Amino acid sequence: MSLAPNTLPGVDSIDTPALVVDLDAMERNIATMAAFCRQHRIAWRPHAKLHKSAALAQLLVQAGAVGACVQKTAEAEALVAGGVRDVYISNEVVSLPKLERIARMARSLQAQNGQVSIAVDSLEGIRRLAAALNAVGASMRVFVEIDVGQNRCGVQPGAPAVTLAQEVLRHPCLQFAGLQAYHGKAQHLRSAGARRNAIAAVVAAVQHTRQLLEAAGIRVPLVTGAGTGSFIHEAFSGVYGELQPGSFLFMDADYAANERDPAAPVFEHALFVKTQVISVCATHAVCDAGHKSHAIDSGLPRVWNSTLEYGNGGDEHGILRGATLPSLGDTLWLVPGHCDPTVNLYDHLVGVRGGLQHGVVERHIRVDARGALT
Amino acid sequence: MSLAPNTLPGVDSIDTPALVVDLDAMERNIATMAAFCRQHRIAWRPHAKLHKSAALAQLLVQAGAVGACVQKTAEAEALVAGGVRDVYISNEVVSLPKLERIARMARSLQAQNGQVSIAVDSLEGIRRLAAALNAVGASMRVFVEIDVGQNRCGVQPGAPAVTLAQEVLRHPCLQFAGLQAYHGKAQHLRSAGARRNAIAAVVAAVQHTRQLLEAAGIRVPLVTGAGTGSFIHEAFSGVYGELQPGSFLFMDADYAANERDPAAPVFEHALFVKTQVISVCATHAVCDAGHKSHAIDSGLPRVWNSTLEYGNGGDEHGILRGATLPSLGDTLWLVPGHCDPTVNLYDHLVGVRGGLQHGVVERHIRVDARGALT
Numbered sequence: 001m002s003l004a005p006n007t008l009p010g011v012d013s014i015d016t017p018a019l020v021v022d023l024d025a026m027e028r029n030i031a032t033m034a035a036f037c038r039q040h041r042i043a044w045r046p047h048a049k050l051h052k053s054a055a056l057a058q059l060l061v062q063a064g065a066v067g068a069c070v071q072k073t074a075e076a077e078a079l080v081a082g083g084v085r086d087v088y089i090s091n092e093v094v095s096l097p098k099l100e101r102i103a104r105m106a107r108s109l110q111a112q113n114g115q116v117s118i119a120v121d122s123l124e125g126i127r128r129l130a131a132a133l134n135a136v137g138a139s140m141r142v143f144v145e146i147d148v149g150q151n152r153c154g155v156q157p158g159a160p161a162v163t164l165a166q167e168v169l170r171h172p173c174l175q176f177a178g179l180q181a182y183h184g185k186a187q188h189l190r191s192a193g194a195r196r197n198a199i200a201a202v203v204a205a206v207q208h209t210r211q212l213l214e215a216a217g218i219r220v221p222l223v224t225g226a227g228t229g230s231f232i233h234e235a236f237s238g239v240y241g242e243l244q245p246g247s248f249l250f251m252d253a254d255y256a257a258n259e260r261d262p263a264a265p266v267f268e269h270a271l272f273v274k275t276q277v278i279s280v281c282a283t284h285a286v287c288d289a290g291h292k293s294h295a296i297d298s299g300l301p302r303v304w305n306s307t308l309e310y311g312n313g314g315d316e317h318g319i320l321r322g323a324t325l326p327s328l329g330d331t332l333w334l335v336p337g338h339c340d341p342t343v344n345l346y347d348h349l350v351g352v353r354g355g356l357q358h359g360v361v362e363r364h365i366r367v368d369a370r371g372a373l374t
Numbered sequence: 375m376s377l378a379p380n381t382l383p384g385v386d387s388i389d390t391p392a393l394v395v396d397l398d399a400m401e402r403n404i405a406t407m408a409a410f411c412r413q414h415r416i417a418w419r420p421h422a423k424l425h426k427s428a429a430l431a432q433l434l435v436q437a438g439a440v441g442a443c444v445q446k447t448a449e450a451e452a453l454v455a456g457g458v459r460d461v462y463i464s465n466e467v468v469s470l471p472k473l474e475r476i477a478r479m480a481r482s483l484q485a486q487n488g489q490v491s492i493a494v495d496s497l498e499g500i501r502r503l504a505a506a507l508n509a510v511g512a513s514m515r516v517f518v519e520i521d522v523g524q525n526r527c528g529v530q531p532g533a534p535a536v537t538l539a540q541e542v543l544r545h546p547c548l549q550f551a552g553l554q555a556y557h558g559k560a561q562h563l564r565s566a567g568a569r570r571n572a573i574a575a576v577v578a579a580v581q582h583t584r585q586l587l588e589a590a591g592i593r594v595p596l597v598t599g600a601g602t603g604s605f606i607h608e609a610f611s612g613v614y615g616e617l618q619p620g621s622f623l624f625m626d627a628d629y630a631a632n633e634r635d636p637a638a639p640v641f642e643h644a645l646f647v648k649t650q651v652i653s654v655c656a657t658h659a660v661c662d663a664g665h666k667s668h669a670i671d672s673g674l675p676r677v678w679n680s681t682l683e684y685g686n687g688g689d690e691h692g693i694l695r696g697a698t699l700p701s702l703g704d705t706l707w708l709v710p711g712h713c714d715p716t717v718n719l720y721d722h723l724v725g726v727r728g729g730l731q732h733g734v735v736e737r738h739i740r741v742d743a744r745g746a747l748t
Contacts (some may be wrong), residue, residue: 015471017747049689071690091690092652092660094703097389121653124702152687153653153660184688278466279495279527286466286527292718293747297665297686312671313526314558315423315714316445316465328498329468340689344666345718347745370745371721373391373667 008360011352016276016331017289019346023353023362025270026249032265033248034063040235045069045088045224047246050340052369053349054082056249061086069244073098074372076116080105082368085114088224090180090244092145092153093118094125098374099132107138117141119180121154123167130171141177142168143224146209148202149183157205158212165218178222181206182244187229188254188298192261199233206239228255232264250339254298271342271349272304272356273334275318277326284311285320289334292316295341301334304356310334344370382734385726390650390705391663393720397727397736399644400623406639407622408437414609419443419462419598421620424714426743427723428456430623435460443618447472448746450490454479456742459488462598464554464618466519466527467492468499472748473506481512491515493554495528497541504545515551516542517598520583522576523557531579532586539592552596555580556618561603562628562672566635573607580613602629606638624713628672645716645723646678646730647708649692651700658685659694663708666690669715675708678730684708718744 014020037044046060048068057068057079067086070076076087087109093099106116120126120142133140144164147154155161161179168176186198202225210220221241226234228247234240247255250271260266275289292315294301300310303320311319318334326332333356336342343349346367353362388394411418420434422442431442431453441460444450450461461483467473480490494500494516507514518538521528529535535553542550560572576599584594598616600608602625608614621629624645634640649663666689668675674684675692682700685693692708700706707730710716717723720741727736 015469015748094652095389095650122702125652147655151658152691152693155655276469278468278499281521281529284525289747291669291671292715295665297670297689315671317526319526328496341666345745345747371719373719374389 008362011356011359011361014274014350014361016274017293018274018350019343020272020274020333020350020352020356021250021365022270022272022356023351024355025268029248029251029267029270030060030063032267033245036235036265037064037243042235042240043242045242045244046249047090047244048075048079048369050246050249050343052078052343052367052372053365054079054084054368055365057082057084066242069246070369072369072372072374073101074374075369076105077101078369078372080109080116085109085112088117090119090182090224092121092125094128096128096132099128100135102129103132103136103138106133106140107136110138115141117143117177119143119145119153120164120168121145123164126164126167126171126174130173133173139173139175142174143177143180144168145180146205148181148205149198150185152184154180157209161209162212162216162218165213166216169218176218178220178224179206179209180224182225182227183230184227187227188258189229190258192259195230195258196233196261199230199237203234203237203239210239228267229258232261247339252298252339253302253335253337269304269335271336271339273301273336273342275332275334277320277328277330277332280325280328283321285325286313287318287320287332288316289318290314290316292345294334294336294345295338297341298338301336304333304335306332308332343367346370382736385730385733385735388648388724388735390648391667392648392724393717394646394648394724394726394730395624395739396644396646396730397725398729399642403622403625403641403644404434404437406641407619410609410639411438411617416609416614417616419616419618420623421464421618422449422453422743424620424623424717426452426717426741426746427739428453428458428742429739431456431458440616443620444743446743446746446748447475448748449743450479451475452743452746454483454490459483459486462491464493464556464598466495466499468502470502470506473502474509477506477510477512480507480514481510484512489515491517491551493517493519493527494538494542495519497538500538500541500545500548504547507547513547513549516548517551517554518542519554520579522555522579523572524559526558528554531583535583536586536590536592539587540590543592550592552594552598553580553583554598556599556601557604558601561601562632563603564632566633569604570607570635573604573611577608577611577613584613602641603632606635621713626672626713627676627709627711643678643709645710645713647675647710647716649706649708651694651702651704651706654699654702657695659699660687661692661694661706662690663692664688664690666719668708668710668719669712671715672712675710678707678709680706682706717741720744
């Protein structure tokens with residue numbers, strides 16, 4: 001919802017804990033990524049697993065993105081319900097009820113000149129998908145996922161990917177769209193050189209696979225992948241045609257701990273948990289944001305513009321220590337260690353214009369796919 | 375919602391990931407705790423920060439609980455909206471908008487012969503609370519929280535608690551209800567002896583504080599606290615009049631790792647994440663439940679009735695390793711490391727009757743206070 005400009009409440013009116021987006025910083029991040037992709041003539045399809053918001057997915061498309069990536073069928077449904085017309089499920093789906101939902105979505109989007117695409121990594125997965133699509137008369141773009149170092153989903157690069165692409169081509173309802181090649185762990189290697197080397201190995205694996213596919217007479221329309229920590233290397237590779245980074249929009253505390261590559265654009269922190277001090281004693285203060293307010297899988301949050309240290313106080317509390325403790329009732333801003341699962345804890349983001357100190361609440365952004373697990 | 379008995383779908387119909395309650399196991403856990411508290415003539419007020427469900431809070435009251443504990447104002451509001459009439463916010467609240475909401479809740483519950491109570495640990499907090507209550511003509515029970523080893527909220531045991539109790543007594547809208555004394559860290563000490571020793575120190579601190587209060591002419595109506603890992607010691611202390619454990623209802627994987635005290639009743643795992651294998655390769659399988667499906671603050675989930683090891687695969691995936699890998703499409707059951715923040719990720723729990731293998735879906739239990747952070 002947007003608020004009427006003449007009645008915009010100030011930042012002070014935001015009760016705690018709340019998840020707050022610095023809209024100015026977020027929009028600068030979007031402009032930076034858009035400029036990078038224009039300059040390097042590469043498509044970008046930001047991952048909506050971060051923001052889970054149809055409004056933000058649409059904002060990114062307006063800035064030049066070709067569509068959105070998601071990980072879950074229910075995330076795709078939430079974005080499509082919110083008006084997004086081009087969604088790629090960059091993940092494997094094998095359950096029959098989900099494949100039926102995807103097939104219905106594909107048919108519905110086709111009728112609107114939109115599309116939904118998906119990743120596959122097994123013969124069985126391809127056959128189940130084709131059966132679901134045939135049952136409703138729909139068709140879909142399919143990427144074969146290769147494991148380029150993440151050691152998670154995907155077949156090994158090379159011959160196994162050719163076998164899967166050949167199976168895709170056997171089903172008229174499937175269009176072989178190319179390769180999904182994402183190395184998530186490379187995003188968080190601290191040294192810029194280590195990230196560059198990791199992606200060099202990824203690119204070699206992709207090139208090898210593409211050569212085998214072409215030798216088998218199979219054209220590879222697109223290679224898609226990359227994240228905020230490494231995307232410059234995929235962009236410069238000459239192999240990737242589409243980048244999937246999502247976190248640049250908000251920037252995690254964890255990404256900020258990476259050594260920056262001089263060639264990489266600079267992004268700002270744009271997502272904050274506003275919290276209040278509810279208890280103070282001689283040794284520490286306690287704030288009202290614990291790990292029900294922010295994810296801790298990539299470390300605890302940092303206190304923004306402060307030398308205070310945030311310590312784990314459990315589900316509902318944070319322990320603040322430092323030379324000068326805050327006072328009872330003071331408010332602080334935390335930078336989450338990992339934005340994706342933090343956003344997933346909230347029904348909406350509070351969008352602030354004009355800075356965290358003196359700004360106003362311009363809009364509330366619904367987290368449409370919060371809890372969209374299936 | 376309850377489903378009509380003659381159309382109850384089987385467990386197989388639950389798509390993944392889903393948070394599933396074994397209703398039979400949960401009800402046995404409730405009966406066990408109810409019997410313990412009856413036998414030892416002690417009140418119990420289970421912590422709803424675990425289940426966040428008005429229906430489960432009511433089920434516990436029907437089994438003999440005196441009411442529910444919560445940590446957040448919004449949790450209290452969600453339970454009251456769902457018909458719970460006696461709620462204790464076992465936490466400090468100092469923001470004026472929240473105190474106004476609490477005062478309105480107190481007035482509304484008083485009119486229905488219910489009550490809301492709260493913990494305090496500062497003069498300023500007591501004065502703000504009294505002002506909010508006076509503004510609407512309401513009154514409330516207040517517990518003074520003492521820090522008995524958690525090193526979080528609460529004043530030091532002894533004289534500081536007397537000062538706060540005296541301040542409470544200065545405000546006619548406040549009733550001094552006694553002491554809040556909870557040692558959360560003691561719940562997870564692995565050795566039964568270490569937990570017993572930790573609670574012995576807690577009890578000594580409570581007794582000392584009570585003696586000082588009584589010497590100052592202040593009666594202590596109730597001491598409240600304890601959790602699933604330690605409650606037998608608080609129950610046997612002769613000092614506590616009310617127990618707050620909540621986790622016994624579902625039992626975390628982490629609690630199961632505690633050495634059991636022979637005097638403690640036995641509780642069963644009753645909460646599971648159902649997950650499906652979406653990718654298999656030579657070295658591992660991948661399931662569709664990552665840390666957006668379960669909290670990992672107390673460790674990764676265990677795979678139920680299996681020798682498979684669950685490894686972190688990020689937000690949406692789990693990596694399964696073991697001598698025999700499952701097949702594509704297989705479903706597995708995970709026992710979450712920590713139930714409280716896991717429940718907070720879901721809009722509803724799927725209640726299964728008759729076991730996880732051959733049971734039926736009897737009801738969906740709404741997580742009324744999911745995301746209730748403020």
